């Protein structure tokens with residue numbers, strides 16, 4: 406896996422290069438007409454990777470935004486997720502089809518298993534459904550979200566195929582350095598959810614505010630540049646054009662090692678926003 410200003414590159418199971426933008430756009434809670442308007446604005450502002458999920462109930466708004474934006478479809482990466490209640494093979498296959506119908510797209514660029522739900526123990530079955538949907542041409546690349554190394558090891562052992570992406574909780578209070586190292590060693594790209602810590606606390610932290618002041622940028626740019634420096638692709642959600650621009654400006658900001666370390670030092674073992682440890686937490 407290599408990272409630069411414009412792309413993060415990983416290879417799929419056939420050795421085909423997948424070039425991901427350095428920052429994506431989160432769409433949780435962007436629904437209906439207003440949501441579609443915000444997502445269209447984000448695309449027109451410069452975001453190319455759009456993150457949605459079956460459970461966000463806004464795949465329709467995402468599809469409408471793609472149709473309305475002034476950017477050709479082939480320059481966009483639309484990514485959705487399979488909910489925990491549909492891990493059974495047949496349900497997973499029809500849920501993927503339903504996601505396609507909702508977006509109105511012929512093919513989704515990425516599809517992820519939203520949570521492993523290990524107590525249910527059906528994520529390998531769901532993974533086989535994603536592999537088959539990809540091979541049938543419904544999805545371009547397949548990935549997972551909230552998978553721990555033990556879950557990834559099992560996918561590799563039982564199906565011979567690892568995801569191209571694992572989307573995990575990551576922000577300065579929960580830097581996830583071990584997961585990043587595991588992903589790097591296995592050619593998996595890391596996407597960071599709630600990369601700004603949902604806007605609470607992290608953006609006001611004195612360490613972040615001081616770097617923003619000396620660099621003459623907003624705190625959102627600083628935190629997202631930290632993600633980039635660690636090799637992750639952050640997926641910030643922002644409703645206003647001003648914040649969308651501030652966040653995208655992180656692409657142009659290269660922090661030095663001392664700045665990166667100062668932000669990583671804000672991490673703490675219990676730094677998850679809502680205690681959602683994928684070893685035990687389940688979401689349906």
Ligand SMILES: NC(=O)c1ccc[n+]([C@@H]2O[C@H](COP(=O)([O-])OP(=O)(O)OC[C@H]3O[C@@H](n4cnc5c(N)ncnc54)[C@H](OP(=O)(O)O)[C@@H]3O)[C@@H](O)[C@H]2O)c1
Pocket residue numbers: 430431432433434456457519550551572573597598599600601602603604605608623624625626640641642643644645648649651652
């Ligand atoms: N895979 C998963 O299990 C999972 C879980 C959670 C989230 N996600 C994905 O990750 C995306 C991002 O996570 P998130 O929405 O939870 O949190 P986030 O992106 O860390 O934070 C979003 C919050 O920060 C505010 N904000 C954005 N930019 C800002 C800036 N420059 N300055 C100040 N405040 C700013 C936003 O406000 P406004 O909107 O009012 O501008 C919003 O309230 C989601 O939308 C979703 O796509 C995935």
